[in-house]
Amino acid sequence: MNTIAARPSATSPPGYSEILACRPESARGARLLVTTALHMWGFSSFTAAGTLIVSELIANVVPTMASPSGDAGSGLDLLLVDAMSDRWGCRPHSSSKVAWAELSIKADQTEK
Numbered sequence: 653m654n655t656i657a658a659r660p661s662a663t664s665p666p667g668y669s670e671i672l673a674c675r676p677e678s679a680r681g682a683r684l685l686v687t688t689a690l691h692m693w694g695f696s697s698f699t700a701a702g703t704l705i706v707s708e709l710i711a712n713v714v715p716t717m718a719s720p721s722g723d724a725g726s727g728l729d730l731l732l733v734d735a736m737s738d739r740w741g742c743r744p745h746s747s748s749k750v751a752w753a754e755l756s757i758k759a760d761q762t763e764k
Contacts, residue, residue: 666693679710701736708733709751
């Protein structure tokens with residue numbers, strides 16, 4: 653059985669943090685979380701960027717996973733994250749790695 657270990661926590665409104673298992677199948681769960689969160693917050697137009705960013709971050713964290721850009725592990729996947737996000741980071745954490753990204757959305761970019 654494939655599971656995603658998760659402990660959600662709000663970071664700041666709107667913000668969300670999730671802990672995922674270090675497995676390729678976590679990418680799908682992460683994309684679903686990003687899609688759902690952006691839709692609920694009224695930012696559906698940012699779904700493509702958000703899901704691509706999270707896919708690339710997970711491809712960098714899970715060493716055997718291919719990234720959507722085909723550049724997992726080469727550092728090119730992180731260049732894409734850098735270009736598409738406003739801030740991002742990745743750091744080792746005990747036996748795992750923490751990866752995060754932020755998209756800044758201006759008030760006039762929200763859906764009515």
